[in-house]
Amino acid sequence: MISAGTTLRLMREQKPLVHQITNYVVMNETANATLALGALPVMAHALEEVEEMAGIASSLVINIGTLSPHWVEAMELAGRTATGRGIPIVLDPVGVGATTYRTETARRLLDAMDVTVLRGNAGEIATLVGAAAEVRGVESISTGIEPAELAREAARTLGVIASVTGPVDHVSDGERVLAVANGDSLLATLTGTGCMSSAMTGCFLAAKPDEPLEAAAEALAAFGVAAEDAAVGAEGPGTFHARLYDRLYALDPDTLDGRTRIE
Amino acid sequence: MISAGTTLRLMREQKPLVHQITNYVVMNETANATLALGALPVMAHALEEVEEMAGIASSLVINIGTLSPHWVEAMELAGRTATGRGIPIVLDPVGVGATTYRTETARRLLDAMDVTVLRGNAGEIATLVGAAAEVRGVESISTGIEPAELAREAARTLGVIASVTGPVDHVSDGERVLAVANGDSLLATLTGTGCMSSAMTGCFLAAKPDEPLEAAAEALAAFGVAAEDAAVGAEGPGTFHARLYDRLYALDPDTLDGRTRIE
Amino acid sequence: MISAGTTLRLMREQKPLVHQITNYVVMNETANATLALGALPVMAHALEEVEEMAGIASSLVINIGTLSPHWVEAMELAGRTATGRGIPIVLDPVGVGATTYRTETARRLLDAMDVTVLRGNAGEIATLVGAAAEVRGVESISTGIEPAELAREAARTLGVIASVTGPVDHVSDGERVLAVANGDSLLATLTGTGCMSSAMTGCFLAAKPDEPLEAAAEALAAFGVAAEDAAVGAEGPGTFHARLYDRLYALDPDTLDGRTRIE
Numbered sequence: 132m133i134s135a136g137t138t139l140r141l142m143r144e145q146k147p148l149v150h151q152i153t154n155y156v157v158m159n160e161t162a163n164a165t166l167a168l169g170a171l172p173v174m175a176h177a178l179e180e181v182e183e184m185a186g187i188a189s190s191l192v193i194n195i196g197t198l199s200p201h202w203v204e205a206m207e208l209a210g211r212t213a214t215g216r217g218i219p220i221v222l223d224p225v226g227v228g229a230t231t232y233r234t235e236t237a238r239r240l241l242d243a244m245d246v247t248v249l250r251g252n253a254g255e256i257a258t259l260v261g262a263a264a265e266v267r268g269v270e271s272i273s274t275g276i277e278p279a280e281l282a283r284e285a286a287r288t289l290g291v292i293a294s295v296t297g298p299v300d301h302v303s304d305g306e307r308v309l310a311v312a313n314g315d316s317l318l319a320t321l322t323g324t325g326c327m328s329s330a331m332t333g334c335f336l337a338a339k340p341d342e343p344l345e346a347a348a349e350a351l352a353a354f355g356v357a358a359e360d361a362a363v364g365a366e367g368p369g370t371f372h373a374r375l376y377d378r379l380y381a382l383d384p385d386t387l388d389g390r391t392r393i394e
Numbered sequence: 395m396i397s398a399g400t401t402l403r404l405m406r407e408q409k410p411l412v413h414q415i416t417n418y419v420v421m422n423e424t425a426n427a428t429l430a431l432g433a434l435p436v437m438a439h440a441l442e443e444v445e446e447m448a449g450i451a452s453s454l455v456i457n458i459g460t461l462s463p464h465w466v467e468a469m470e471l472a473g474r475t476a477t478g479r480g481i482p483i484v485l486d487p488v489g490v491g492a493t494t495y496r497t498e499t500a501r502r503l504l505d506a507m508d509v510t511v512l513r514g515n516a517g518e519i520a521t522l523v524g525a526a527a528e529v530r531g532v533e534s535i536s537t538g539i540e541p542a543e544l545a546r547e548a549a550r551t552l553g554v555i556a557s558v559t560g561p562v563d564h565v566s567d568g569e570r571v572l573a574v575a576n577g578d579s580l581l582a583t584l585t586g587t588g589c590m591s592s593a594m595t596g597c598f599l600a601a602k603p604d605e606p607l608e609a610a611a612e613a614l615a616a617f618g619v620a621a622e623d624a625a626v627g628a629e630g631p632g633t634f635h636a637r638l639y640d641r642l643y644a645l646d647p648d649t650l651d652g653r654t655r656i657e
Numbered sequence: 658m659i660s661a662g663t664t665l666r667l668m669r670e671q672k673p674l675v676h677q678i679t680n681y682v683v684m685n686e687t688a689n690a691t692l693a694l695g696a697l698p699v700m701a702h703a704l705e706e707v708e709e710m711a712g713i714a715s716s717l718v719i720n721i722g723t724l725s726p727h728w729v730e731a732m733e734l735a736g737r738t739a740t741g742r743g744i745p746i747v748l749d750p751v752g753v754g755a756t757t758y759r760t761e762t763a764r765r766l767l768d769a770m771d772v773t774v775l776r777g778n779a780g781e782i783a784t785l786v787g788a789a790a791e792v793r794g795v796e797s798i799s800t801g802i803e804p805a806e807l808a809r810e811a812a813r814t815l816g817v818i819a820s821v822t823g824p825v826d827h828v829s830d831g832e833r834v835l836a837v838a839n840g841d842s843l844l845a846t847l848t849g850t851g852c853m854s855s856a857m858t859g860c861f862l863a864a865k866p867d868e869p870l871e872a873a874a875e876a877l878a879a880f881g882v883a884a885e886d887a888a889v890g891a892e893g894p895g896t897f898h899a900r901l902y903d904r905l906y907a908l909d910p911d912t913l914d915g916r917t918r919i920e
Contacts, residue, residue, distance in 0.1 A: 150794075175752070201725075462705075492699070635689075
């Protein structure tokens with residue numbers, strides 16, 4: 132049953148450890164979003180410790196935003212550990228489609244581990260399913276496929292839950308497609324909000340590992356509700372950014388389900 | 395013709411991709427400032443992709459704030475690509491004068507590529523022209539040369555547009571010297587505002603590549619106006635920081651030229 | 658004599674350079690906290706320059722939050738230089754107890770240099786003295802030892818000033834134990850506040866190198882007072898974060914001693 136409030140309450144009780152191997156640009160942001168939501172973030176990327184860290188975590192979030200060979204190696208190693216333990220893995224293929232290295236790395240990571248949820252923008256996901264897509268840097272410019280169909284197709288082709296974010300988000304397991312209509316346009320004015328939504332997905336998956344489709348949609352809805360709240364009274368991207376953590380922290384499990392728009 | 399408003403309007407229409415190879419401390423800050431201003435930031439530093447990324451970007455910003463050999467190698471590679479394509483390059487020689495490694499790296503980068511704009515504080519730029527300078531960490535303490543003269547001298551000696559920031563900024567192509575008197579003293583209480591001004595320079599250059607002297611001055615003026623606006627109602631460095639993105643985002647091309655103080 | 662106000666005033670006059678080799682997550686945060694307090698931060702980690710940078714700094718802060726072999730090597734090198742020059746060293750053993758690599762690295766660093774102040778949470782410090790401890794990621798979950806006793810024991814065993822932070826902080830040289838009761842519960846909702854308190858310790862030590870026990874306690878008290886001020890009017894972790902820099906900047910040496918609660 133879809134209930135972001137129930138999952139959020141459970142997560143705050145459990146305080147799961149969410150191991151994140153992510154990019155330099157957003158590390159502080161995803162750590163703070165994780166903490167504000169109610170889980171425990173840990174950033175660790177050394178080959179010397181990623182297996183041990185993934186070994187005690189409740190979920191793993193991998194993000195290739197500022198990738199380089201050593202980091203990719205660590206991502207693979209952590210991903211194998213997580214796969215072996217059966218904990219959920221979120222992969223955020225930042226900038227796939229912009230360079231060959233990013234596209235090949237994302238494919239390699241998809242092969243190397245059991246990715247539970249692939250969370251990206253339309254251009255990134257379209258690139259991975261071989262559809263037409265334009266990605267400029269880390270921004271999705273256009274794709275030749277409708278987002279709900281893209282999510283379903285990506286889930287089927289890649290064997291993952293596909294979570295395609297945009298003005299409306301679409302999450303699919305290849306059969307069902309859940310559309311999430313929460314959020315605010317200020318999210319697009321701030322770097323790392325996609326990365327934060329991947330971290331939020333990792334938090335919700337940790338609390339609801341057996342229903343990853345629902346958990347992924349709930350995470351986006353909860354994040355979107357916080358963004359809606361943060362936009363009230365924000366004067367632009369900067370004050371919105373500060374308020375976003377305030378409102379993630381203030382999310383109320385009791386009233387959240389009345390706010391989420393998941394179809 | 396100098397018109398920060400015109401350049402800003404054009405940039406927001408084009409949404410140029412600004413490739414940044416910068417330091418760990420300010421990556422989030424320069425990405426958010428770029429996005430708030432209206433351009434698209436992308437951070438990529440792997441040898442495996444910097445040529446491809448610089449190959450699709452409209453300008454390149456290189457910043458040595460937390461340099462190490464692998465990163466410097468990537469900066470050179472990206473810089474060669476940018477030089478080959480004729481897109482503008484901004485070099486920010488953070489901390490030059492504080493250690494030999496920084497000074498030698500900045501010289502090496504100046505040799506390896508066609509730097510369009512060299513943006514630094516007085517101590518850093520003075521070090522590069524061989525003038526007396528004291529740099530403590532990344533802070534300019536003193537120089538033995540007047541800033542307008544320093545900018546002109548640096549432009550002549552190094553074959554760049556020299557952009558020397560301080561209480562009043564001075565930008566020179568070796569002939570003309572433009573003085574920019576926008577800004578607020580709170581900028582000095584926040585780390586990375588120099589790095590942000592380099593990123594802003596990369597954004598303006600992308601929109602006005604054929605007039606780099608003017609673009610560089612316009613960038614500093616626009617950033618300074620946003621800082622002036624952000625200071626209103628700020629209670630210190632932290633709230634000023636948040637408001638700075640708000641006000642970059644809110645910069646109005648129609649009224650900007652009435653606010654800039656470029657001579 | 659304990660007087661956070663006196664040390665703060667002296668520090669702001671001297672503007673000491675505080676060399677920080679720290680983790681990717683908090684670099685911006687500790688740099689901004691250092692600057693807001695009144696000292697000059699510099700982040701430098703390349704083997705090519707750490708000795709030279711530590712050679713001009715007034716104190717060194719080492720933090721293993723996102724460690725990897727190259728960085729640890731640089732930490733050792735900088736630490737040896739600092740030891741040779743007799744400047745204070747702060748070690749923040751982030752996540753010790755969570756993985757073997759972190760625990761071994763912290764021990765190795767303690768051996769390689771004269772650590773002046775070891776600043777960590779109870780779980781991290783307990784791990785280093787061999788007491789029972791549970792550390793989840795970078796969070797202290799529980800220890801089998803009372804914090805004042807832990808601080809004293811760590812100081813004696815490890816030959817450092819031990820600074821154990823928590824709801825009440827305890828700082829000891831093995832004989833005296835100072836308890837610091839300043840702070841606010843919002844600190845725990847924000848990532849990197851422990852790292853910031855280590856940076857603040859580095860700033861105070863730079864101004865009062867001959868009384869490291871007192872300087873360490875004063876630093877925590879001053880940081881706690883700023884947190885108390887920041888909490889007033891904060892709506893959650895995000896606005897608290899922004900206000901924290903405002904209030905560090907606004908700390909008044911003349912009234913600070915009336916606010917600190919050091920016993």
